[in-house]
Amino acid sequence: MKAKATSENSLADEQITISERFDFSASHELRLLPDSHKCHRNHGHNYSVTASALVRDGARESLSALGDYLAETFDHRLLNDRVPFHPTCEHLTAHLAEWFRDTIESAAPIMLVAMVVSETTTTSARCDGVTGEITISKTFPTGHGDITLVLGADDLDEFGFVTDFGDLKPFAAHLRAVGTDEGLRRAGPALVAHLAHWFVDNLEPKIRGRLVSARIESGTTTGLWERGGAA
Numbered sequence: 001m002k003a004k005a006t007s008e009n010s011l012a013d014e015q016i017t018i019s020e021r022f023d024f025s026a027s028h029e030l031r032l033l034p035d036s037h038k039c040h041r042n043h044g045h046n047y048s049v050t051a052s053a054l055v056r057d058g059a060r061e062s063l064s065a066l067g068d069y070l071a072e073t074f075d076h077r078l079l080n081d082r083v084p085f086h087p088t089c090e091h092l093t094a095h096l097a098e099w100f101r102d103t104i105e106s107a108a109p110i111m112l113v114a115m116v117v118s119e120t121t122t123t124s125a126r127c128d129g130v131t132g133e134i135t136i137s138k139t140f141p142t143g144h145g146d147i148t149l150v151l152g153a154d155d156l157d158e159f160g161f162v163t164d165f166g167d168l169k170p171f172a173a174h175l176r177a178v179g180t181d182e183g184l185r186r187a188g189p190a191l192v193a194h195l196a197h198w199f200v201d202n203l204e205p206k207i208r209g210r211l212v213s214a215r216i217e218s219g220t221t222t223g224l225w226e227r228g229g230a231a
């Protein structure tokens with residue numbers, strides 16, 4: 001009898017997080033960038049949007065309304081015609097988080113945990129459902145594992161970027177350097193702190209973003225570096 005009561009109590013406190021991914025294709029022009037920047041020109045992406053939400057009171061509301069909104073509003077369209085802001089993935093994720101709160105959260109016992117917009121398989125932006133913090137993520141595939149950097153900033157710049165993904169290219173060059181490649185081959189994910197420190201010392205002073213975390217995934221092994229709170 002007592003055991004049953006305990007089980008009922010723990011069920012009363014249960015939390016369920018559901019995540020759903022939706023894909024759409026669209027083009028955009030980042031017109032606030034200089035004419036010489038390749039992303040000023042019209043170009044397309046196969047976007048994917050993943051919403052994660054905490055479902056309360058036992059309800060398991062479908063997030064399909066988000067999929068309908070994305071399909072109707074953005075699929076096979078020019079994003080510049082559809083939104084009143086510079087259509088970067090940072091701005092899109094903030095817009096979708098706000099849409100989610102206004103449309104789904106206000107009508108059901110459901111709370112947004114995170115909204116992630118991926119422009120490509122290696123670039124994405126995330127809006128935290130609770131704090132509203134926006135981070136970007138870029139993955140660098142290497143022969144010794146995938147390295148993913150997550151960057152944040154106090155606010156977005158005039159283009160709507162944490163920092164331009166293109167500004168991270170020196171990190172890709174560093175990974176290709178003979179010494180780094182050899183280090184990765186030998187140490188694999190154990191090299192994660194070394195690479196994070198290289199980024200903070202050499203690249204961070206030249207860009208706008210701040211490294212929040214770095215992850216190396218190599219086969220069955222993962223190394224994760226997270227910045228301390230005082231940073």
Ligand SMILES: Nc1nc2c(c(=O)[nH]1)N=C([C@H](O)[C@H](O)COP(=O)(O)OP(=O)(O)OP(=O)(O)O)CN2
Binds near residue numbers: 087089119120166
């Ligand atoms: N912080 C952001 N930076 C950039 C965004 C963005 O939304 N947020 N968007 C773009 C462009 O849309 C562009 O298509 C993608 O840029 P980039 O990663 O530089 O381009 P590629 O995928 O072609 O990467 P390469 O490494 O040049 O192959 C730009 N930046």
